[in-house]
Structure formats: C-alpha cells, structure tokens
Amino acid sequence: MLKKYSNTSLFWPVFFLSIIGLIMVYSASEVIALDRYDDAYFFAKRQAVFLLLGFMGMFIVENIPYTWYKRWARLLFLGSLFLLIIVLVPGVGLVRGGARSWIGLSTINIQPAEIIKVSLIIYLCEVNERLKYPVSHFSRGMMPRLVVILCCFFLVMLQPDLGSGLIIVLGGLAVVYFQGAQMKHFYGLFLIGVIGLTGLILAAPYRIRRLTAFLDPWQDPLGSGFQSIQSLLAIGPGGLLGSGLFNGKQKHFYLPEPHNDFIFAIVAEELGFFGALMVILCFIVFFSRGLRMSLLLTDTFARTLCLALMMMMISQAWINLAVVTGLLPVTGLTLPFLSYGGSSLVINYMAVGILLNIEKHTV
Template identity: 35%
Template sequence: MRNRLAQLSQYLPSFSNLKVQGRTLHLSSTRYLDGWLLFSSLFLLALGWLMVSSASVAVAEFLSNNPQHYAIRQGIFAVLSLFIVFLVSQVPLALIQKQGPLFLLFAFLLLSLVLLIGREINGSTRWISFGFFNLQTSEVAKICLVIYMASYLTRHIQQVRNTFTGFIKPLLLVLVYGSLLIFQPDYGSLVVAMTAIMGMVFLAGVQLKHFLFVLLTAVVGLAFIAIMEPYRVERLTSFTDPWSHQFNSGYQLTQALIAFGRGHWAGLGLGNSVQKLFYLPEAHTDFIFSILAEELGLIGGLLTIALFVVLISRIFLIGRKCEVIGHFFSAYLCYGLGVIFTTQVLVNLGVNTGLLPTKGLTLPLISYGGSSLIASGIMLGLIFRADYERRKQAFQE
C-alpha cells in the first residue's frame, strides 16, 4: 500500500494526505527528493556548462587550438559531479557524523600537503596537480570543516549555547585552519570558511553577546589580514573608483562593468560577447556572470539569481525541517553548507558588479573549474541525503 501511494503521489501533488486504516499518510513525505532543489541545481549546472562553452572559446583556441577545450572539460566534470552527488547521497549521515574528527584531520592534512607539494599559480599555492586537473584543496577542506563543526555542535550543543568556553573551543581549531589558508594565500576561502562556521553557531542558538564578541574579533582580524599585503590594499582602494585605475588594478572591474552595460535588457545573444575576446580576464571563471549578463542581458542575470535564491532557500528549509524533527547533525550540516553557497554567490556577484573588491571566488555550478564542481557535488549530495533521511522518517511515522 505504501509503495502504491508513493507512486500515486507523483501524479497527485495537490492531495496533502490520505487516511489508510485510520492512519494519516502524508504524500509529500513519500517523495524522497526535493524537486525544487533538484531542478534549480540541474538547471544551474546546465547553464554553467553553456556559459563556459561560450565564454571560453577565444582563450581555449589561443591556448590549445581547440575552441571547445574548456567546454569539454567542464562537461566531463559536470557529469562527474552528478555521479558524486549520487555516491555521497548513499552514505548514511550517522556514519559521517561519527567520523567528524577524522574529517577535520583530513582538512588539516590537505591544507598542509598543498604547502609542501602544491602547484603555484599566479603567486598562490592552492592546488595539488593530478595531471588531468588541479585540485584546489580549500574547496574540499571547507566541507570537512563544516562536517566537523556540525558533529561538534550536535554533541556539545548545550555547552555551546550556555557557556563561552564551549562556544570558543571549536573556533580555536578554526584559527589553525585559517592560518594554513593564509600561508597559501587564499583570503577568499578563509572568508567563506569563517562565515560558514559563524553562521552555524548563530543558527545553533549561541548567546548573542558571545556571538557578537567573536564576530567583532573576527572582522577586525580579517581586516588586519586584508591590509597586510600591498596588492590587497590596492584592490580595496581601486574598487571604490575603478575608472581612475582603468588600465592597472581596476582593469578587470571596468571591463566587467562594460560587459554589463553592453547586455542591456535581453543581451547580445548567446556567443556574441565582445568582452570575452581577451578584454575581460578570467571570463570563464571568476567573471563568468559578467559574460552571462552581456549575452543574456538583465533578464538572464535576474533569472540566474532567482535560481540561486531557490537553491539556497531550499537548503535552509531542509535544515530547518531536520532540526524540527530532531535531526540536529543534518540541520547544522545543511546550515553550514547553505552559508557556503550563499557566501560564494554573494561575493562573486558583488565582485562582478563592483560592490566588493576583486576576489577570486567562483560562482557555484556556473564558473569553470573541476574543484568547484566536485565540491558542489559533495555538498549537494550531503544535502540530498539529509532531506532523504528526514522524508523517510516522516513516511514511517
């Protein structure tokens, strides 16, 4: 009977529940996948491949004599990320929760290993080369950190909520994690990781006075780190008036703004961007949203943002529903991963539009990069698993 109801629920979404032998069965609980999360993630992944294919044509032909070089690689990593989503979603979260400390140790090992054998690109040592692609270790390490933090909050939630000591203990480990990122250096990943952890403890119900004290300390610390290097200071000053530094530190931003201006309402059409023809550096990676706005216009840009809103809101909604039924590890995990998605989207869009200083953070599921797609696949796999376990319990009750 339950299997039959599960089949019927796919065709009768308007029915909220049925009575069977005096028992209420919620049809919504029989669907083990969140349709909106699945739709938004797949649509963004497909859109990302389409835009990478368009934005990378010129640079791919110049570097490899194959205009579809990056499109082919992005397609391979997109398929791989889908496989990773399926694979990760098959692992029970109880097993992952038990291994929280091991995930933290793995994160430290990755960030230490990259400093020893990592590949230096543009003055930063953030990647370990595997021949076919370069793994950006911080992409995987931040997920491991969130898993550990979710495990810690689940085990020590009362201490975290009621005492400053319980709250500060895991944050000391974050300082070690952050110091390894500074040595690379990778200031953007540090901001994402710190924001995710602070978001998790805030949503876990920590006392506001403790949270504000640590938040203020973190902001001061990040600001100090930002002004330690001259190139970061140059970025901070040039983004306020990029046109006065149009041919040096403000070059990327001015070219991105030109792309937005050329796009108007409906865009120039897919493949018709001018800025991708060696005017805008990193057109298929960090600044791909500018090319998207140039080719698809304001309408295409707003629709892309709407898809991200759907994706992120569903992640937090799943986390909230898990918390209500007592799946605290799943809830805190979803909160942390949701903050990572949110931070990366906001920073990338802020950089592309000139609202934030230039910083190398990819746009999840859209920008070119194997590490970014693999990390997104892992995160989505964990979120789908959390939602599956919640829905399964709701159906069994």
C-alpha cells in the same frame, strides 16, 4: 535517473545552474581556448568532465546516510587538514595566480581549501553532539570551535587565499550560530574580525590595490581597476535581452579569465537582465527549498548540517555576484555551479549530495 527527484527537490535549481554554466563556460572561453590551445572547446570539454564527476560524486554521497558523518567526521576533517598543510610544501603545491593552492595529481589538480569548507562544517556539527559544554558557553563551548575555524583560516591564508578563507570562516560561524551561540559573542567577534581583516589588507600591497580599485577603479584603469571596469562594461550594455548567446565582446581578451570568477558578467552581457535574473532566481529557489527542508527536520545534527552547507554555497555565490557587479572588492571566488573549475564543482556537488540524503528524511 533524474525522474526520482520531485519538482520541489533541491536538485533541480542546481541542475539548471550547471547546464547554464556549461553553456556559458564554452561561450566565455572559446576565444581564449582557441588562442591558447587551438581548440575552442578546450575548457568546455574539461568542464563537462568535471560536471560528470560532480554528478557521480553527488549520486554516491546521496546514498550515504547522513548519520555516517557523525562516525567519520574527525577522520574526514584530519584528512582535509593534512591536505591543507602539504599543499604549502614547495614541489607539492602548485602556484597559480600567486597562490600555492593546488596539489597536482597527473592531469587532475585538487584544491584542499574547497575540501576543508565541507569537512570543517561536518566536523563542527559532530563536535556539538560530543562536547559537554554548549556553544552558548563562550570559554569552554564557543572558544574551542573558534580555534578550529581560525586554524583552518590561517592555513588557507598561508597560500594565500583570502576569498576561500572568508568562506571557511563564514561556514564555520554559520554552524556555531545555528547551534545556539549568543549574539553578544558575535558582536565581539565582528569587531575583532574587522580589525583582523584590516590588518590582512594592510599587510599585503596587492590587497590594498584591490581595495582602492574597488573604491575608484578609474584611478588605475589599466592596472588594479581593469577587471572591475571590464566587468561593468560587460554588464551595462547587456540591457534586458543581451547581445545574444556567443555574441559577447568582453571575452575577446578584454575581461581577464571570463570563464572563471567573472562568468556572471558574460551571462549578463550575452543573456541580458533576464538571463542574469534567471541565474539569481535559481540560487534563491535553492536557498528557499533548503530552508524549508531544514524547518521540517527534527534531528539537530541534520538541521545544522543542512543550514550550514547551504549558507556556505549561498554566501560564496552572493560574494561573487557582489564582486562582479562592483559592490565588493575582487576576492577571487568562483560562482558555484557556473564558473569553470574542477575542485569547486565536484565538492559543491558532493555537498548537494549530502543535502539530498537529508532531504529523504523530510518526505
């Protein structure tokens, strides 16, 4: 089945990232899994199931013509919006880490914020085909799109989940930008965004603690700065070749939840600079191949959809890597295709499926 993908396909960097991710999820979680569940393979087995579901979803979506989304974009978006609303209802939404972000269905938990990231992009691409006024017209073109983006953002912030909210905004603005918005409008939006983000940080004490921990993690090394310090203590000693696969120390109850948001720190510790560079290069290859593909597309809908989906995944990867290396405050975002988690992995693979279907129209 894999032979059908050419050597220049978008599939291969994603495939390699997922294999690395599965191995590193086991390595990063074995100690915690053994302590909590008396099974060192607990998280790795679940990640393998998520990966299988992701592959299945990708293969299904890959065979759906991308033009299909023009017809069903509104229904997909409204369904995602409905899930984003009902997750806020007590008894329906599950609370983890202080955020009501999951809907529990038997043994499977769904994170609506992951679904809205993709459905919003599809909807905004479809809107451009339908609205009379172009996005370059601010009040009647750009403003309606911004209202939709902000509605999604505020619903996610009610959970609250600032990290996912930022990716939703970045994905939505990527669509608006690629549709031909004027840069002068973005300058104003940037200023408003900085003011709004400052307000959101000041409104929540835990976000203030994260910001101060980012500026000086050693000010509270056992509290808000603990995760950042332990991440750097994992990356630093890794050196060029690392301590060896499965030989890391930070996963021994030093770095909290090392198989989730901070899995890249374990990669750097165990596989060293070259292992970390291999992961980064996979993301670069994925981005460059997607960019090349978009330049070959003549369909405006397909080109915008391709670029925006890529920007969504790459921006999330960049933010995660920046957080893990201490360049940004902790946001709670996973590293696409590597971090443990079902909703994120499956939805990202389905997004790749859309890109692979578009890729068929460039060859």
